[in-house]
Amino acid sequence: MNQKVLLLAAVVTVAALNPSAYAQNDASSGAAAAASPSAAPASAPPSSRKAMKAADRKLARAVRKAIEHVKGLDATRIAIVANDGSVTLAGSVPQAAQVDVAVQHAKAVPGVTSVTSRLEVGEIGP
Amino acid sequence: MKKTRITLLLASVGISSVASAQSSVTLYGVVDPALVFVNNAQVGRSAGGLRGAQQYAMIDASTTAYAGSRVGFKGNEDLGGGSSALFVLENGFAANTGALGQGGLLFGRQAYVGLSNSGLGTVTLGRQYSSMIDYVSPLTSIVQWGGYITAQPDDIDNLGLTNRQNNAVKYATPTWNGLSANVLYSFGGVAGDVSRSQIVTFGAGYTGGPLRIAIGYLNAFDPNLSMWGSQPNAGGATTNNIGTLGSATTPEKNPVMAGYASAHREQIFGGGASYTFARATVGVVYTNTRFVGLGSNAGPDPLGYTGSAMFNVAEANVSYQVSAPLSLGASYSYTEGSGPVGNRAHYNQVNAGVHYALSKRTDLYMVAAWQRAAGVDSFNQPAVASINGLTPSASKQQVVDTLGIAHRF
Numbered sequence: 388m389n390q391k392v393l394l395l396a397a398v399v400t401v402a403a404l405n406p407s408a409y410a411q412n413d414a415s416s417g418a419a420a421a422a423s424p425s426a427a428p429a430s431a432p433p434s435s436r437k438a439m440k441a442a443d444r445k446l447a448r449a450v451r452k453a454i455e456h457v458k459g460l461d462a463t464r465i466a467i468v469a470n471d472g473s474v475t476l477a478g479s480v481p482q483a484a485q486v487d488v489a490v491q492h493a494k495a496v497p498g499v500t501s502v503t504s505r506l507e508v509g510e511i512g513p
Numbered sequence: 514m515k516k517t518r519i520t521l522l523l524a525s526v527g528i529s530s531v532a533s534a535q536s537s538v539t540l541y542g543v544v545d546p547a548l549v550f551v552n553n554a555q556v557g558r559s560a561g562g563l564r565g566a567q568q569y570a571m572i573d574a575s576t577t578a579y580a581g582s583r584v585g586f587k588g589n590e591d592l593g594g595g596s597s598a599l600f601v602l603e604n605g606f607a608a609n610t611g612a613l614g615q616g617g618l619l620f621g622r623q624a625y626v627g628l629s630n631s632g633l634g635t636v637t638l639g640r641q642y643s644s645m646i647d648y649v650s651p652l653t654s655i656v657q658w659g660g661y662i663t664a665q666p667d668d669i670d671n672l673g674l675t676n677r678q679n680n681a682v683k684y685a686t687p688t689w690n691g692l693s694a695n696v697l698y699s700f701g702g703v704a705g706d707v708s709r710s711q712i713v714t715f716g717a718g719y720t721g722g723p724l725r726i727a728i729g730y731l732n733a734f735d736p737n738l739s740m741w742g743s744q745p746n747a748g749g750a751t752t753n754n755i756g757t758l759g760s761a762t763t764p765e766k767n768p769v770m771a772g773y774a775s776a777h778r779e780q781i782f783g784g785g786a787s788y789t790f791a792r793a794t795v796g797v798v799y800t801n802t803r804f805v806g807l808g809s810n811a812g813p814d815p816l817g818y819t820g821s822a823m824f825n826v827a828e829a830n831v832s833y834q835v836s837a838p839l840s841l842g843a844s845y846s847y848t849e850g851s852g853p854v855g856n857r858a859h860y861n862q863v864n865a866g867v868h869y870a871l872s873k874r875t876d877l878y879m880v881a882a883w884q885r886a887a888g889v890d891s892f893n894q895p896a897v898a899s900i901n902g903l904t905p906s907a908s909k910q911q912v913v914d915t916l917g918i919a920h921r922f
């Protein structure tokens with residue numbers, strides 16, 4: 388159907404945009420990760436892509452646990468993506484002050500080498 | 514949203530510097546025109562029935578996807594002792610034409626002022642969102658990733674922010690262990706008839722850990738005047754402000770419920786919950802909307818309806834963060850309506866969206882929706898698909914695809 392073709396086209400476009408778009412925003416965290424490749428979690432070195440993905444998922448879940456019961460932080464619209472120790476927080480929080488709270492608690496999780504916030508303040512709606 | 518912050522140094526005009534330290538005015542907004550493809554939009558009616566055609570257009574996101582264009586100011590003034598004064602003035606406009614939104618209002622989205630105390634709560638006065646929107650809308654795909662077109666057919670339960678409440682006083686409690694509530698009263702303002710066009714809403718919610726739960730209720734007297742009559746492009750009781758049956762050369766508008774403009778009251782209640790995993794959020798929402806006391810003098814009743822009409826809606830939605838910039842969303846909703854003359858209709862809708870965030874402020878997106886209708890609608894005619902914000906289809910099916918850029922400041 389028309390719709391599927393368009394959806395596919397958008398995903399492809401988006402994928403093509405990826406590297407250049409990220410060069411600037413993630414400059415700090417990317418550089419940090421490159422400078423300290425030994426900062427990966429202390430557990431056995433990932434033997435494959437699959438094992439690395441599993442470790443990323445595990446780390447994201449650990450961050451999720453760490454931020455979701457913090458007093459004064461509404462974490463119900465925060466999505467967490469982990470990539471070899473560097474963690475990105477996406478989504479939104481209700482108030483500006485909560486962005487820093489979320490970042491602080493994510494940074495404190497063992498195995499996290501850097502935290503990038505993409506959190507917006509408030510949900511914008513239609 | 515990253516805001517441009519302008520701190521007003523009240524000290525410079527001779528007011529206490531203690532108060533000025535915490536006082537601020539913030540300028541913010543969204544610009545979001547969307548490219549829209551609709552597979553079938555009505556153009557009129559002939560002897561053979563409704564006529565429809567394909568449409569390609571640019572339409573502001575306020576009636577398509579994803580985030581309606583707006584410019585707003587909000588401010589806060591510390592009054593000491595945990596109290597503050599606050600205001601919000603928020604204009605809606607169409608980015609594709611520059612026109613004022615909400616039927617031509619200057620501050621059509623929100624306009625209110627109020628007092629807040631950390632222990633006692635917040636009271637605000639002006640044009641505001643109902644409690645139902647405050648609490649239940651954030652659980653839908655509409656607010657999370659889909660925008661106006663992913664609301665229920667013709668936004669039957671108003672979770673898509675179609676109607677705001679004028680002349681409204683709202684009291685919101687402080688948040689206590691994740692629990693909070695608010696209540697709103699909108700004055701009808703009619704001399705000699707206190708209840709005419711009044712609106713009462715309340716809502717409550719709980720947020721804790723991964724879980725969010727909310728309920729809401731709205732009761733609008735004379736909804737053709739109070740809900741749909743609150744914009745300058747609306748008419749009085751002799752005008753159907755909800756929609757129209759169309760003509761030989763004009764399309765229908767809101768056929769899902771516009772036949773019920775003569776209702777004495779509109780009652781909506783609903784609730785929902787969402788659960789958040791590391792990368793994914795899943796949610797469910799249920800709403801019940803009733804048009805009660807059909808045949809009242811609040812609006813035209815050309816079909817001579819009496820009694821009531823009811824709609825039940827169930828929605829399930831999911832969003833998934835694929836990578837730092839890329840997220841996906843999908844939702845499904847089922848709407849069933851029953852009218853006063855045995856006219857029953859049901860609508861199935863599937864929505865899907867892709868967002869690619871170039872930065873915190875700039876977002877490329879595509880949101881698509883598909884709807885299929887069956888049965889008999891509020892005009893006692895064979896039901897046609899009517900995705901919210903679009904001109905209804907001439908057939909049982911409608912597909913819309915939107916592509917846009919939402920920029921926040």
